[in-house]
Amino acid sequence: MKINIASTRLAFFLIAGILFLILLSAIIPQDDFSSGQIIDLRESLGENYTIIETLQLDRIYYNPLFFVILGLLAINLTAGNIRRFRLVYKNEKTLFKLRTIGSILFHFSLLLIIISIVLNFLYKKETVFALTEGQLIADSSSDYFRRFNGPLADGKDTGFSIRMDKINQISNEDNDPGGEAEISLGWVGGEIKPSGKLSSNHPVVWGGYEFHYGVVTGYSPELTLYNLNDSLIFRSFVRVTKRTIDGQDIHSDFIILQERNLKLAVKIFPPGDTTESLKYGLFISQGEELLVSDTVMISDQIIFDGYKLSVSRIRYWCYIGAIKNPFINWIFLGFWSAITGLSLGFLARMKGEGKNR
Amino acid sequence: MTFSESIFFWMAAVLLALAFLGSLLSLIFKKTGIFKITQELVFVAFGALTILGAIRWTGTAHPPFVTLFESMLTAIWFTLFIYVILTRWFKRFDILVIPVSLFSFLMMGWSSSLPMEGSPLSQTLTNTWLFIHASFATSGAASFLIAASFSAIYLLGQEKLVSLKKIAPKMPDYQSLPKTTFNFVIFGFILWGVMIVSGSIWAHAAWGRYWAWDPIEVWSLISWLLYALLVHTRMAFKISRKFFCSLTIFAALLVAFALWGVGYIYETIHSYG
Structure with a gap:
């Protein structure tokens, strides 16, 4: 079978290919955006998940096939339009018709969009x-x-x-x-x-x-750990984020001091309107064992196993x-000119210019 | 929903239901008079929806786009707006009253099952591009719905259209209906394209990225590509007009899903209200 690189039929199949891949991405969770769902799918499919991984169906927008189709579409747009407008010129002896200008603008804008999107992806x-x-x-x-x-x-x-x-x-x-x-x-x-x-x-x-x-x-409380001689062992801000567990909002985070096998966890409850009114739940564990926990205000100290722990300051983090995006202006130029081209073509249709489909 | 809002909401819903029933009765009994009344009913329903939108806009201090309920209402408003323009300026489109009143009534029924309360606009959403984006989304959907309406009339078949001509004598030629459908497909394609571009500009301002393959973004692009495919199908293959019209109805359903259905299935940052 002879494939005409400039044909509208090829354009149809290439658009259908892109549509199919994007549809797949709407069905199969994508690695970059839905990591939680990916884990669920991995568990439910078991070994069969390797098929998805091998075909890179969980990373469709990085899949070489996606770029190959985009590349072919760019070639098809170029070749198809040169052929089409040569024919139009041959038949009508002018390209300065609303419909033709609209069509040229639209199709070459699409080409500009595709090239700019690929370049932006490569260099962003x-x-x-x-x-x-x-x-x-x-x-x-x-x-x-x-x-x-x-x-x-x-x-x-x-x-x-x-x-x-x-x-x-x-x-x-x-x-x-x-x-x-x-x-x-x-x-x-x-x-x-x-x-x-x-x-x-x-x-x-x-x-x-x-x-x-x-x-x-979120909030960023500073945890300070001294020994009983008031020598500073550790001081750092932790970044507390809100998690919803069993329907309850929990503002907590932890840090691990590996050399001392200590886990220092802090929970803020409830987040008040002012930072001064906040209360902190401090939880100190060694391995799996909870050594001590208490609710404190800022600067209060918890003393345990030869250590003193406190929330010394509170700040925000974000x-x-x-x-x-080095090529973003080119992408938008393409989009707006494509829409202008479409609008000109539509006006031409309304004026009855061109073929009656 | 305030008392005055609910009065205008239910008034519009009842008028659209009456318009659809009236147009069916006029078809059965071949009564042109009833058919003319149905046109006026839709016109009054459009007025009621306009007042409802104005009350909601005044009450919430933002255009009615923010909740799923508001988005659907605005799409119905745009559909009726296009219908009113077509029927007041081009009398030959009167026959649209049948599908437009049916689709609009069904959408009002769907919207009545949703939370109807207005909600304030969060700081993230406050941007002029949001209003441009949402206006083009709802007007684009309306345009695709009108295209599907013409397709539905075409799919009734030429014989049925002869009886329709008895109540709407100036209606377009049967053979020209796919062309009118095609015009609305192109019009909707332009509006939907502007919706995608303006949405990406808004997303950049609000979330720091132009495009993130969020489910609603993905399904909007799928709908747009499907219409691109539809246009190329018509050019590249000699498909029958009936097949083309069936595809436009399917594509309009996909647009409705992209706009209002995705949130039921996927977790999306676009969740309304």
Whole structure:
């Protein structure tokens, strides 16, 4: 069978292919977005899950087949449109008709979108930081909470330092941080200056990056552990997040001091309107054994086994996302011009120009 | 839902039910007079929904897009808006009253089973692009619904259409119905495309990313691609008009699922209200 790379039929099958893969992604949980469901599916399918893994059906948007189809569609769009508009010109001796201009604009915009999406995927940089008030991090991989770089983006660190100066107005509603973060930014080795306030819907643009206020926010109590001679053993902020267990909202987190085989857990209850009114449940375990637990206010100490533990300070923490999408303007240019092209074509139809389908 | 809101809601629902029943009766008894009354009933229902939307907008201080109930109401409003424009300006589309009143009534029935209370808009959602996004989503869905309505009339068959012509003599030619369907498919395709783009701009401002393959994003894209496929099916293969019209009805159902059904099955950040 001869395949015509420029044909509308091929375009049909390629669009159908993309549609099929996206449909699959709506049915099979995807690794990047639904890790909880992936675990459930792995358990229910057992060894059969390897089929999904081998075919990369749990990572469809990174699947080579997805990119191959996009590439073929780009070739089909180019070849098909050159052929089509040559024919139109041959028959009508002009391309300056509303319908033809609309069609050219739409199809070449699609081509621009596909190319820009692929380039942006290859070169994008996305990082997420979890930052407590007052925390300054230099740019190094160990400071990222999460990092997604495109396969062709240079592996170098992003080169900036970020300091969380202050977080205001924390809300306890799900998915509604309702807060505001003040950050300072600078290049590593350079001066760090206050760079603006971040809040939902209001990112800060700096050095080619966009800095976004994260959805998850919470309290960050500082746990301090002394021995009975008042020598400091450990001091660190923990980042307390809200988890819902058996229908109950629990604000808790823990840290493990491996060298002493101690697990220090802190629970905040109930999250009050002011940080001064907060109460903290402290739980100290050794291995599986709970050594001691008590409810304290800030600066109160729990004494156990030769140690003194307290919540010395309370701050807020939140996620900050830093994103660089180098080809995003090209993608949007493509989208808007595609819609303009479609609209021109639609106007031409309304005017009765062109074929009567 | 306030007392005044519920009055206008139920008024619109009853008027749409009466319009559908009236149009059926006019078909059975070939009474043009009843058919004309049904047109006016839909027009009054549109007015009632407009007042309901205005009361809700004033009460919640944001356009009625935020809850699932509000989103459905707005889609019905857009459907009736397109219908009113078509029937007032182009009399030959009167026959649309049958499917439009039926679909709108069924959607009102569905929406009546949902929580009807308004809710304040969270800070994350507050952005002009949300309103652009939601307007194009609901108007796009309305356009696909109108396309499906023309398809439904076409699928009745030419013989049945002859009897329809007795009550709506100026209705479009049977053979031209798929073309009108196609026009509304293209119109909806444009609106749905703007919905996807504006949604991605809004998502970027609200959540820091343009696109995250969230279930509603995925299903919206699936619907859009399905319509792209529909258009190419018509161009690349000599499919019958009946098959094309059947596909547009299926695609409209998929759009309804993408807009209002996904939240029932998937966990999504787009959950209403």
